[in-house]
Amino acid sequence: MRVAVIGAGVVGVTTAYFLAQNGHQVSVIEQRGNVSEEASLGHAGLLGAAHLTPFAAPGMPKQILSHFFKTDGAINLRPSVNVTHWRWLRSWLRECSLEGLLANKEKMQRLGRYSQQLLSELSHSHNLDFQQRSGILQLFRNVKEQKKIIAGLALLSDADLPFQQLDTAACHQLEPALNKDTSLAGGLYLPQDGNGNCVLFTKQLKLVAQQLGVEFEFLTKCEQIIPNKNGATLHLKKAEQTGQQQFDAVVLASGASSTPFLKNIGINLRIAQFQSYSNTANIKNLDDSPRLSIIDESEQIAITRMDKRIRIAGTLHLGKRKNTADERAWQKLRNVGTDWFPDAANYHTGQNWSGHHLMLSDSTPVLGRSAVKNIFVNCAHAEYGWAMATGSGKILADLISGKSPEIDLDGLTVLR
Template sequence: MKVLILGAGITGVSSAWFLREAGFEVTVLDRQPAAALETSFANGGQISVSQSEPWANPEAPLKVLKWLWRDDAPLLFRPKVDPRQWAWGAQFLRECLPGRTARNIVQMVNLGLYSRATLQALRASTDIEYDHASRGILQIYFEQAAFEAAAEASALMREYNCVREAIPRERAVAIEPALAGLGSRLVGATWAEDDESGDAHRFTQGLAALAAQKGVEFRFNTCIRELQSACGEISGVKVRDCEGREEILKADAYLLCLGSYSPQLVAPLGLYLPIYPTKGYSATLSTEDHAGAPLVSITDEAMKIVYTRLGERIRIAGTAELNGYNTELNPVRCQALIRRYFELFPNSADPNSVQFWTGLRPSTPSNVPLVGRSRIRNLYLNTGHGTLGWTEGPGSGRAIAELMAGHKPELDFDFVGF
């Protein structure tokens, strides 16, 4: 059975690996010259099952209003004359209801745990190098009320089999000595010792290389122009190469892993996917010849920023901007990242080495990705992972491969169409 996978990010490459393992003939299409050059390129680096809490929660609407006109706000909403943006926003508000939030947490935690175990197994079997660290993740708090709320949330996460505990300042400093300089400003932290970190870009490119050795065909520099349909199913994919030549590629099944661009491709077929791009930023700096950078991955909860050590680099990433498909770097938001980092960890990296990046995270209103079968018979979905693509991508790739092979995954999850 031949499968065409549309997109070569972490979800597309993971899917390709497991589909090939299951015996499928697999071809992966991507407009970039190599794998993982868009959303999977420079994310926060966290495999953070402990942070499987959807943005859509009862407190979110007031926070969004509070941040509405701040250019450096953790969540920035840029209203546009875009019916899709407003439809997504209305669905987001519905997902803020307490019952919906609880259901979404269960889905995200279950997929996250399954995916982390999948990543660990892949690491053991392939020996891919990707600046991996199994030091856990700390979420730090500077206000007592926020810390107490985090302690309650941690207790809830433990009910869902996700280990996260609230710890006092002293223990947080013992886990990560770089926090000592914060003194009494640091109120406390939550600690998820089972979480991990690593470079998603390096991992995805390493897995793509191994998949190619196993027979997966990667067609890079290939723009996906159109899905063609006939008799209720996909009949082919119209593509164009870098020299402008067009052709129609055909397969038995098609897997959509195009992240934020997934809805645009299937809309002409009458298929609506509740995915909207949320723009994220990162800054990467060299820590070579500097002391004081954290070794443990840290989430600065007040600013929604993460600090992750990747070998002799520090990755500073965060913020979310609902601004359509705009991919321009906003200097204010870029500077906010490094300003906050050096405020907490002064002189711990080379400011002149900074490399800024921005990417579009494919977010559903619930933060639960779309994994499964669309209403078009031979079109499958593995998209909409939002900020947790690195956390959930290996597992969703494994799960969709099992579903396409006719097997039931060992995962309690609401798969689309099953």
């Protein structure tokens, strides 16, 4: 089959790779000039299954409401006049129960485990090196935050995902560079999770995919998808040139840019666009830098090592924000970095980044067939696209190839 994958982020490129492995003729359509130049570019780079947690959780609405009028909150859900925002919020509030938390966390970890397995196999097969580091240390600034994760520990045990609950002293022993002056109640160590350079991985996989025959059409925007009895016709624009191409199947993997197409293909789930931020600074003192990936549970912010750089990421705003909000978000990231690793880097000279992604109210992606024949979706991974990309890509490739996916898709398809 001739298949078009719209979007060359990590999700789109992994999908194209697995499609090519299944023998399809694949074209990747990307409006940017290279792979991973949108949401894949500046996120924290966390990998693994154990750390995956839905945004909706008991106590989260109260926590966000307490920061509603603050300008420096790491999470801002102030809705605009956009009706989509209000609908998403109502649906999200319904997910903020213990039952919803456990159900959604299981779905995310199911896909995350599968992705972790495939990523390991793929890296070994093609000798990929993308600055991988093992170990995530989840930090709790107070006992209240520490107690919130207790319900999810049983899921980790059931899934055979190892973890260690640590007191304050054990956290500092495991990660000696942590600032001893910052309040810390304890932590959760996830040895099988970690992080990696998503952009580097995607560029390496792009070369492998090209060797399998995948064609990449950069600086090309898909303006319209017109289904027909033989598949779909794409209306494409490159520079000032417009044209049409016919494909047997189309995969929508274009992240936040997917929004205009979703309703047209019968995706009426509660999806909203979010803006997230990161700051990436060069390390100035190796001894004062983190060895592990860090998640500040109270602030919902991650700190990761990428070779000789430190990235702080995770600030989340509903909808698009003005420039003044951007600067407050980056300052929040710099403050958190200084809290935990004050002498590791000069965060004020770091590179600021902001990007957009889609999130459903249950935080799980939507995968598989749409209501329109031969049009498939692989989007709405929230901030976890890197951790779920290989599993999502393999699932889509198998579905298009008429194969049964290797994991249960319950709760991950349009019919959820």
